[in-house]
Amino acid sequence: MTRPIGYYLHHHGDGHRQRAIQIASQAPDRFVLLGTGLAGRTAGLEVVDLPDDRPDGVTAFDGQDASDSRPDALHYAPVDHENVRQRVARVTGWISTARPALMVVDVSVEIAMLARLSATPTVYVRLNGRRDDAAHLDAFRGACALLCPFAEALDAPETPAWVRSKTLYVPGLTGKPSTCAVQGDVVLVVVGKGGDAGDGVKIAEAARAHPDVRWRIAGPVTDIPEAPSNIALLGWSEDVSAQIAAASVVVGGAGNGLVNAVLAAGRPFICLPEPRPFDEQYTTAARLEAVGAAVVHPAWPAPAQWPGLLAQARQLPLSKRVGLFDPDGPRNAARRLIGLADSATHDRSLLATAPMDEVIS
Structure with a gap:
C-alpha cells in the first residue's frame, strides 16, 4: 500500500492553503492536508482538522509567544493551552495511524519538530525573509529538503549556502496565466x-x-x-x-x-x-x-x-x-515531493532525475 504524504498548512493568511491545494490536487490520492478551519475550503481533498492554537480571543498573531522559558528551538509553545494539547495529539495520532512517508510543513517549526520526533521525514516550506534564528535553522537542518515557493532570484542574499543547497525552488505554486483583455x-x-x-x-x-x-x-x-x-x-x-x-x-x-x-x-x-x-x-x-x-x-x-x-x-x-514564474509549478512540486516520499533513502539527488509520469499518473 502506498503511504500518504501529509501536508500541514498554517492558518495565518491564505497563501499556505492556496499552495497546499495547488500541489495536492496534482495527486489527490497521495496527499492529506492538516490544518485549522479547512472545512469546505480544500477542493475536496482529504483533511485532518486541527484545533485552533491561537491565544484565546485572538484571531491574528505573529506565531510567537513571549514566555521566558520557551526553548530557542521553538517559536510558539504556550503553557497550559488545551487546544495546543489536542492539536499535538491529533497530529501525532494521525502520523501513528497513517504512517506518512513524508510530512510537508508550511509552515511551523513546532510541527516540523513534532513530525521528526514521530520518526517522519519532513520537507519544510521556506518563506522569504531573515530566518536565521535558532528555531528556523533547526527546522531547516532537520528537514530532508526545503521547498521555496518563489524563484531563486528572489531569495534573500544573506541565505546561507548550506540552506540554499537543500532548497527546491518552485515558483508558480499560486497564480495562473490568463488571456483576459487588459x-x-x-x-x-x-x-x-x-x-x-x-x-x-x-x-x-x-x-x-x-x-x-x-x-x-x-x-x-x-x-x-x-x-x-x-x-x-x-x-x-x-x-x-x-x-x-x-x-x-x-x-x-x-x-x-x-x-x-x-x-x-x-x-x-x-x-x-x-x-x-x-x-x-x-x-x-x-x-x-x-x-x-x-x-x-x-x-x-x-x-x-x-x-x-x-x-x-x-x-x-x-x-x-x-522569468520569475513557472506555470508548471504545482506539478513540479508534486513530482518532487512524491519522488522524495517514494525514495527509500530520501535522497534529494533522486528528485532531479525522476520522470514526471513515473510519479504522477
Whole structure:
C-alpha cells in the first residue's frame, strides 16, 4: 500500500492553503492536508482538522509567544493551552495511524519538530525573509529538503549556502496565466487576509485626485464615506486572477500569493510591502525591485505621487517578470515531493532525475 504524504498548512493568511491545494490536487490520492478551519475550503481533498492554537480571543498573531522559558528551538509553545494539547495529539495520532512517508510543513517549526520526533521525514516550506534564528535553522537542518515557493532570484542574499543547497525552488505554486483583455484605465488594489484592511480614506483620496483612473479594490477595506464614482469595491474573493490579468497596474503587498499571481499574469506591479514576521515582505519587495520586476514604495503613496508611480510601473520590461514564474509549478512540486516520499533513502539527488509520469499518473 502506498503511504500518504501529509501536508500541514498554517492558518495565518491564505497563501499556505492556496499552495497546499495547488500541489495536492496534482495527486489527490497521495496527499492529506492538516490544518485549522479547512472545512469546505480544500477542493475536496482529504483533511485532518486541527484545533485552533491561537491565544484565546485572538484571531491574528505573529506565531510567537513571549514566555521566558520557551526553548530557542521553538517559536510558539504556550503553557497550559488545551487546544495546543489536542492539536499535538491529533497530529501525532494521525502520523501513528497513517504512517506518512513524508510530512510537508508550511509552515511551523513546532510541527516540523513534532513530525521528526514521530520518526517522519519532513520537507519544510521556506518563506522569504531573515530566518536565521535558532528555531528556523533547526527546522531547516532537520528537514530532508526545503521547498521555496518563489524563484531563486528572489531569495534573500544573506541565505546561507548550506540552506540554499537543500532548497527546491518552485515558483508558480499560486497564480495562473490568463488571456483576459487588459483594461488600460483600471488600477487594481489587492488587500490580503494576513494584515490590516485597506485604508478606505486614503484609497478614496487617490481616486478623487485622479478621476481618469478606475480604481478596483479587491479584499477587505475600511469604510469609505462618500466614495467617488471611479471606485469599485470587489470584496473578498478566493481567486482574483482574472481581475489581476485585466488590470493595467496592480497595487498590493509582497505576500507570496499576490506576487505569484501578478507574475503569472505578467502585469505591472506597484509593491507596497507590509510588516510581517522575519521581514518576509520587505525582503521579497527588495528582491523584486533589484531584478526590475516591480516598483516598490514604502507606504501608501500621497495622491500626487500616483501618476509617476503608475508610469514607472508600466515601463518595467515584461521579461523581468516572466522569468520569475513557472506555470508548471504545482506539478513540479508534486513530482518532487512524491519522488522524495517514494525514495527509500530520501535522497534529494533522486528528485532531479525522476520522470514526471513515473510519479504522477
